[in-house]
Amino acid sequence: MAQAQQSSDFLLRRLHTLAGVIPVGLFLLEHLFTNAMATTPNGAVSYNNAVDTIQHIPLLHFIEFFFIFLPLIYHGVYGLYVAFTSGYNAGQYSWTRNVLFVIQRITGIITFVFIIYHLWTTRFSGKAPTFEMVHQLVSNPAYFWFMIVGVVAATFHFSNGLWSFCVHWGITVGARAQRVTAYVTMIVFIALAGIGVDALIAFTHAA
Amino acid sequence: MSATAVEVAKKTVHLIIERQDNPNSQPYTQEFVVPYVNGMNVIACLMEIQRNPIDKNGKAVAPVTWEMNCLEEICGACMMVINGKPRQACTALVDQLEQPIRLRPARTFPVIRDLVVDRSRMFDALKKVKAWVPIDGTYDLGPGPRMAEKDRQWAYELSRCFTCGACVEACPNVNERTSFVGAFAISQARLFNEHPTGKMHREERLEALMGEGGIHECGNAQNCVEVCPKGIPLTTSIAAMNRQVTYHAMGAWLRK
Numbered sequence: 001m002a003q004a005q006q007s008s009d010f011l012l013r014r015l016h017t018l019a020g021v022i023p024v025g026l027f028l029l030e031h032l033f034t035n036a037m038a039t040t041p042n043g044a045v046s047y048n049n050a051v052d053t054i055q056h057i058p059l060l061h062f063i064e065f066f067f068i069f070l071p072l073i074y075h076g077v078y079g080l081y082v083a084f085t086s087g088y089n090a091g092q093y094s095w096t097r098n099v100l101f102v103i104q105r106i107t108g109i110i111t112f113v114f115i116i117y118h119l120w121t122t123r124f125s126g127k128a129p130t131f132e133m134v135h136q137l138v139s140n141p142a143y144f145w146f147m148i149v150g151v152v153a154a155t156f157h158f159s160n161g162l163w164s165f166c167v168h169w170g171i172t173v174g175a176r177a178q179r180v181t182a183y184v185t186m187i188v189f190i191a192l193a194g195i196g197v198d199a200l201i202a203f204t205h206a207a
Numbered sequence: 208m209s210a211t212a213v214e215v216a217k218k219t220v221h222l223i224i225e226r227q228d229n230p231n232s233q234p235y236t237q238e239f240v241v242p243y244v245n246g247m248n249v250i251a252c253l254m255e256i257q258r259n260p261i262d263k264n265g266k267a268v269a270p271v272t273w274e275m276n277c278l279e280e281i282c283g284a285c286m287m288v289i290n291g292k293p294r295q296a297c298t299a300l301v302d303q304l305e306q307p308i309r310l311r312p313a314r315t316f317p318v319i320r321d322l323v324v325d326r327s328r329m330f331d332a333l334k335k336v337k338a339w340v341p342i343d344g345t346y347d348l349g350p351g352p353r354m355a356e357k358d359r360q361w362a363y364e365l366s367r368c369f370t371c372g373a374c375v376e377a378c379p380n381v382n383e384r385t386s387f388v389g390a391f392a393i394s395q396a397r398l399f400n401e402h403p404t405g406k407m408h409r410e411e412r413l414e415a416l417m418g419e420g421g422i423h424e425c426g427n428a429q430n431c432v433e434v435c436p437k438g439i440p441l442t443t444s445i446a447a448m449n450r451q452v453t454y455h456a457m458g459a460w461l462r463k
Binding site: 009010013014082084085086087088089092093095097098101163164167168169170171172173174175178 | 291292384417418421423424427429430433434440442445447448450453454456
């Protein structure tokens with residue numbers, strides 16, 4: 001019986017890292033890409049067209065549930081458990097990776113709270129997902145800054161998570177490979193955070 | 208006595224030591240001032256306190272207890288937290304340390320007394336991952352297969368682990384909420400998985416690493432590699448074993 005418990009821990013942990021990158025991470029990229037439509041000339045129309053295309057994907061609710069909600073809930077809830085069982089000693093050992101280890105867990109918790117509120121005010125608000133709806137939301141400065149914090153936290157968590165995913169799955173083994181990947185993922189973070197913030201600013205301008 | 212000798216004789220070393228009388232009592236700190244000796248290490252300070260157990264204020268106290276053995280950083284026994292970092296007391300030279308020198312036991316392990324800790328959990332972890340080459344039998348098995356020189360070179364690095372526990376002390380994921388074995392055990396599993404005879408029991412070690420407190424508990428904070436006194440590439444070992452475990456897990460699942 002103990003053996004069964006043992007192997008499930010390993011499997012749950014690997015599924016956690018996999019879920020964070022494959023469905024959740026890919027969805028984040030797709031989401032940021034759609035938002036970025038708002039930054040184009042005639043942004044409101046481009047954004048509404050992009051949203052309309054997504055709305056007409058066949059089996060949308062099925063895809064949304066099995067490829068977004070389920071992995072997202074799993075990654076989030078199991079992630080809270082991981083953050084709770086981790087120890088925190090960056091005060092005593094302030095090496096970069098240990099600090100990033102702490103930030104990864106903090107941004108994870110911020111992102112968790114952010115996503116719940118974000119879904120509550122958009123996907124489950126009962127309002128049609130249009131440029132106008134988002135514009136109304138981000139016109140409130142408090143909401144706008146909440147979104148900025150959420151986008152930066154989520155993109156950091158994703159980018160730094162890519163780094164640990166590569167270690168967890170034994171892709172980057174050597175110290176040099178891990179160092180190079182760390183630089184690459186921080187560039188990914190800056191790029192994604194920039195794209196996300198840029199889109200948020202675009203939404204503040206009236207259509 | 209020459210002028211410099213008088214100068215040296217007047218120099219002292221100030222130590223603040225976290226002590227504990229028995230496994231269940233409360234810790235407390237005591238301060239000591241010992242005469243400076245050229246080139247002395249933390250062990251020499253502790254020996255001086257043992258010879259003359261008088262605290263900073265001149266009060267007689269019980270001598271401080273600690274563990275030591277080789278005094279040349281190859282046994283691992285004298286690991287303690289010195290100025291906030293786990294390391295060997297024998298190679299902690301007073302000249303290179305900021306004073307007052309703060310000593311405390313590695314509390315990730317149960318404290319027996321003062322700076323002496325019980326590292327049994329490390330040996331349990333080595334048993335769990337089968338960090339040995341099983342060759343016992345009823346007849347002579349003959350010489351084992353040879354190891355490639357290029358592999359022997361990096362495997363030698365891993366074999367320098369002396370189970371001091373610095374990596375376990377510094378790891379944020381070794382705590383009361385997890386049963387993580389620690390970086391050293393993963394690295395030792397890699398060492399014996401590479402050994403030509405040890406390879407024959409490769410799957411058993413991988414299964415152990417996938418078991419309770421195994422490799423998945425690592426959160427890649429990488430403090431282990433920073434504090435390892437022997438400079439063992441522990442994080443490379445962890446990632447290498449992650450790769451072996453990934454292949455093993457997927458292969459095992461697809462073969463069933």
